[in-house]
Amino acid sequence: MRKTKIFAGSSHPELASLIADRLGIPLAPASFRKFPNQEMTVEIGTSVRDEDVFIIQSGSAAVNDNLMELLLMVNACKMASAGRITAVLPYFPYSKQSKKKKVRSAIAAKLVAQMIGVAGVDHVITMDLHGSQMQGFFSKPVDNLLAEPTIARYIMERIPEYSSGVVVSKNVGGAKRVTSLADRLRMDFALVHRERLGGSDPDEEDSKLTLVGDVSGRVCFIVDDVIDDVHGVCEAAIHLVSCRATRVHLVGTHGILSDNALHLVEACDAISEIIVTNTYPISEEKRKMTRKLRVIDVSGVLAEAIRRTHNGESISYLFYTA
Template sequence: MVSLLQCPPSPFRSSFSSNNPRSPFLRFHFPLRHAVRCNLVEPIKFDNGKPYIPLLNTSAHHLSSTATSHLDNTLPPFNKHDTRLRIFSGTANPALSQEIACYMGLELGKIKIKRFADGEIYVQLQESVRGCDVFLVQPTCPPANENLMELLIMIDACRRASAKNITAVIPYFGYARADRKTQGRESIAAKLVANLITEAGANRVLACDLHSGQSMGYFDIPVDHVYGQPVILDYLASKTIYSDDLVVVSPDVGGVARARAFAKKLSDAPLAIVDKRRHGHNVAEVMNLIGDVKGKVAVMVDDMIDTAGTITKGAALLHQEGAREVYACTTHAVFSPPAIERLSSGLFQEVIITNTIPVSEQNYFPQLTVLSVANLLGETIWRVHDDCSGGIEPYSSLGID
């Protein structure tokens, strides 16, 4: 059961904090509705990555909020008592939901979610949402089928409770890789899941780093596509890496556009591509490297890490080609076995991920760094609720399509 809790301190590094150091070669300027400063919990005693454990607690915490001087000219006035905006969390990632609510200065709505003995899911809203703008935070991460079904039932509950608008906030959209037919007699599951979410009653979807852009076209409702790229870029910019030493690497040909955009914002770093051929699902074979990485700090960029087969074979090739250090950067940490063993094998100087998918404590390893996308999603929710245009410069700086 997910119930109303006090806002906890942010358990992850927040790259949108008002006191975050900025690199001279990479800056993001946009007004945030809140500059919430939360105390960090005690980190695991690792020398490098310092991942933080997501903890929920019911103790009260003091939050200090400030607004930028030009906020009134860019955003509608904030009303903390605006009851038209309601946020509910599923069971997939309650820590992220709490962080989003904490950033927005709101409290999570009361909702009862339980499972019967036979596995059926029961959802009941514990407060009225009639005429409200409702946002349901629920990534469809593993177990994908359980979390997807829970999201559908949550949407249905809100629709039957006469919510005015229902937005499915899906930090990680499962089944996104099944977005086309590569062989005969295959299903396009991404389209099927999009239809299910639409038919359940969602009016809008807010997704983070879809596997491919065309997945937005599978929905017959508006889709706000948020990129986690600014969070990772901001963190890399705070590190002491000379721009002349950087090279951005795409782990496969399909990710070249993503890596090129990343490299352009990272001081226009050069680009390298790992050419591989896949013989089956979750099985990859690296063939060769396109580009020069000798003596460089290689930053491998991808949208997700599943079994880590592709990215670890690519890292091994980069070391063979003379790369000094290898960083792995990804938004979604699926971490299916044996991903942890591969990532902690010593090939990577640091593995940088976000908290779109919760990482259990037993899956932490010394090189892991977890960044929070809560402020990014929270600010997007405000702008969707306030009907702000996506064309203004501060909005596009958030990485929103």
């Protein structure tokens, strides 16, 4: 069987180290630097000829630099005659742009998928793609892992009264994700619907929230795949409390949490806790903005996916357990 080499880009070294430790394989050497004109260069520091190569690179705040870094690493391994190249992208960059939102806008997620394929990737491992249609953007096989089993286990172990709680979607688009977690935990689900008043923009103040479901006297879990701008979820949490919910937890896979999002969560009395996974790097500076943040480690799921991929085993097991 081919030997394995695991490389890590500079986007999320903490997660890459956790994955490598779980596999018992040290990260292979690679160097990255920028020229004075800001062009980036990558150098692979070991032979990869005919080997099974895995490159770990998540989306991050420096999304464009990290994406270019990934493309160069893939191409460098391809040119060095790697046997197979798998890109491990815990958070797929540009995934929120997975469809046309305006007449003359780009589908950026599809473009990124095509770029990765052209660079030389043979296989992609990612987690909780923003839209299910995104798997069709790739010309190579994609394994879209789920954070749901890990999140469900956290809720069952840490929140004793979860069974009488309610899983809540903050909009219609997230209903499928919410019902899936609710079914796994055998909980009820609800929907917060934002109604425009007079054809206004849904983000403006002259819109109102309507709860579909019963949360009175129950703990609530507002669930989404990506948590970035938190204004909407804070409003939803306040509305749930006004509907007599006892406590509100904010739950998501990818904690992008741009700008002062965590500061807003800390200031929102309606939110008791924000739970995210470590697919996306959260700086120490951001973590200090709130005492409510809980980060779940999914390195075990990603490491097992790498191990099973290398050994030619099925990874469907990972969709049900964590």
